[in-house]
Amino acid sequence: xxxxxxxxxxxxxxxxxxxxxxxxxxxxxxxxxxxxxxxxxxxxxxxxxxxxxxxxxxxxxxxxxxxxxxxxxxxxxxxxxxxxxxxxxxxxxxxxxxxxxxxxxxxxxxxxxxx
Amino acid sequence: xxxxxxxxxxxxxxxxxxxxxxxxxxxxxxxxxxxxxxxxxxxxxxxxxxxxxxxxxxxxxxxxxxxxxxxxxxxxxxxxxxxxxxxxxxxxxxxxxxxxxxxxxxx
Numbered sequence: 194x195x196x197x198x199x200x201x202x203x204x205x206x207x208x209x210x211x212x213x214x215x216x217x218x219x220x221x222x223x224x225x226x227x228x229x230x231x232x233x234x235x236x237x238x239x240x241x242x243x244x245x246x247x248x249x250x251x252x253x254x255x256x257x258x259x260x261x262x263x264x265x266x267x268x269x270x271x272x273x274x275x276x277x278x279x280x281x282x283x284x285x286x287x288x289x290x291x292x293x294x295x296x297x298x299x300x301x302x303x304x305x306x307x308x
Numbered sequence: 309x310x311x312x313x314x315x316x317x318x319x320x321x322x323x324x325x326x327x328x329x330x331x332x333x334x335x336x337x338x339x340x341x342x343x344x345x346x347x348x349x350x351x352x353x354x355x356x357x358x359x360x361x362x363x364x365x366x367x368x369x370x371x372x373x374x375x376x377x378x379x380x381x382x383x384x385x386x387x388x389x390x391x392x393x394x395x396x397x398x399x400x401x402x403x404x405x406x407x408x409x410x411x412x413x414x415x
Contacts, residue, residue, distance in 0.1 A: 235407045236351070241401035248401040293398035294339070296353045296356045
């Protein structure tokens with residue numbers, strides 16, 4: 194069964210450094226998403242992406258964040274100048290159709306630790 | 309303002325019991341999702357629904373659009389059902405999540 198994959202599974206970085214989290218969505222999916230979950234808290238929406246541009250973003254997704262689909266398979270989340278409060282699990286997801294018209298499939302997550 | 313409210317926060321049951329988890333939301337939505345988060349952190353989609361009722365095996369999800377309320381039922385619960393169950397709602401291309409219900413099923 195096709196699945197969303199994410200790399201790395203765990204990333205440790207120092208405050209102020211840039212990190213890139215990578216995702217490979219399911220191949221025939223057209224909509225891509227990033228979410229984060231701070232330890233012990235609920236999952237939060239960051240951004241959705243379709244047709245090579247951002248379609249929705251939350252107030253969390255400020256100028257330190259960016260997303261890109263650099264080739265036909267990868268979908269990346271870049272965090273510039275990481276802060277301690279960026280420590281969280283980051284989930285990528287993909288779906289065939291937008292919003293509530295099809296299920297989202299989640300990757301296993303990348304645990305980001307900022308020290 | 310929390311747009312998605314779940315209850316209970318924690319639930320402990322004995323194996324074989326019938327489980328109900330409730331979700332209320334405050335705004336119009338495209339669809340409602342029930343997700344399962346395993347102890348390792350992975351998230352699996354259980355249901356997506358915009359009306360009526362869906363059933364997969366021992367899991368049943370219902371939604372009442374007028375009352376802005378959904379329930380997830382687990383029949384004949386088993387220890388392997390132990391997980392966090394999350395209700396989430398879709399608007400356009402984003403999703404808002406409830407805080408989750410931690411279910412523990414004891415043998």
